[in-house]
Amino acid sequence: MRLDIVTIFPEYLEPLNVSLVGKARARGVLDVRVHDLRRWTHDRHNTVDDTPYGGGPGMVMKPEPWGEALDTILASDEDGREPVLVVPTPSGSPFTQRTAVELAAESWLVFTPARYEGIDRRVIEEYGERLRVRELSIGDYVLAGGEAPVLVMVEAVARLLPGVLGNAESHRDDSFAPGAMASLLEGPVYTKPPLWRGRGIPEVLLSGHHGRIARWRRDQAFRRTARYRPDLVERCDPAALGAQDREL
Numbered sequence: 620m621r622l623d624i625v626t627i628f629p630e631y632l633e634p635l636n637v638s639l640v641g642k643a644r645a646r647g648v649l650d651v652r653v654h655d656l657r658r659w660t661h662d663r664h665n666t667v668d669d670t671p672y673g674g675g676p677g678m679v680m681k682p683e684p685w686g687e688a689l690d691t692i693l694a695s696d697e698d699g700r701e702p703v704l705v706v707p708t709p710s711g712s713p714f715t716q717r718t719a720v721e722l723a724a725e726s727w728l729v730f731t732p733a734r735y736e737g738i739d740r741r742v743i744e745e746y747g748e749r750l751r752v753r754e755l756s757i758g759d760y761v762l763a764g765g766e767a768p769v770l771v772m773v774e775a776v777a778r779l780l781p782g783v784l785g786n787a788e789s790h791r792d793d794s795f796a797p798g799a800m801a802s803l804l805e806g807p808v809y810t811k812p813p814l815w816r817g818r819g820i821p822e823v824l825l826s827g828h829h830g831r832i833a834r835w836r837r838d839q840a841f842r843r844t845a846r847y848r849p850d851l852v853e854r855c856d857p858a859a860l861g862a863q864d865r866e867l
């Protein structure tokens with residue numbers, strides 16, 4: 620998968636050299652290219668923003684550098700891929716695990732993290748006529764820019780790519796994963812030693828009885844979800860839960 624990220628803070632994306640994403644890059648699963656938007660400015664001050672039409676606070680990112688940047692990047696395709704333009708914005712639709720799964724099926728994502736009050740709308744309109752555009756918010760809060768959301772989205776997508784996680788099973792039971800846990804939050808996990816500061820391990824986990832363990836895990840997931848995310852319990856598909864019971 621190829622990822623292009625256009626930003627005025629390329630150094631903000633350095634965490635993409637580390638850990639899971641860094642290893643995926645090193646192994647050639649991910650081809651990440653970070654671009655400095657200011658490369659596509661032509662004035663002495665490398666200006667990327669200007670005052671908003673209609674007045675109001677803050678600055679708006681000028682369309683010309685984005686247009687030149689995106690034209691250059693889109694023309695650099697080597698493999699006939701069809702990119703998705705990912706625009707992080709608090710005004711977008713929610714980025715969820717489902718979105719991550721959808722994006723993980725793509726071969727090329729181009730991210731446009733903005734600063735200030737956002738990018739001149741005409742840029743989104745222009746590329747919306749040629750490409751698939753996803754305007755995505757990572758949550759109901761406003762960050763200072765789209766770089767942190769890009770880090771979030773890239774990590775969520777990268778770990779779904781074949782061969783990136785050590786154990787192919789390990790995202791099957793993720794909180795929010797479609798399937799086995801039917802959008803419940805994950806319950807508690809334990810490892811060795813069996814006794815730590817007088818605290819033991821739930822007996823069932825030592826039983827070796829896979830059916831009982833699976834039922835216990837789902838019960839724990841249910842309790843946790845009811846406590847922290849009652850909205851998810853309400854949305855839960857009873858048919859899916861019933862099917863799991865038959866599986867166990």
Ligand code: ADE
Pocket residue numbers: 707708709755756757758759760761762763764765768
């Ligand atoms: N830019 C600023 N805040 C954001 C958010 N919550 N999601 C995506 N992009 C953003």
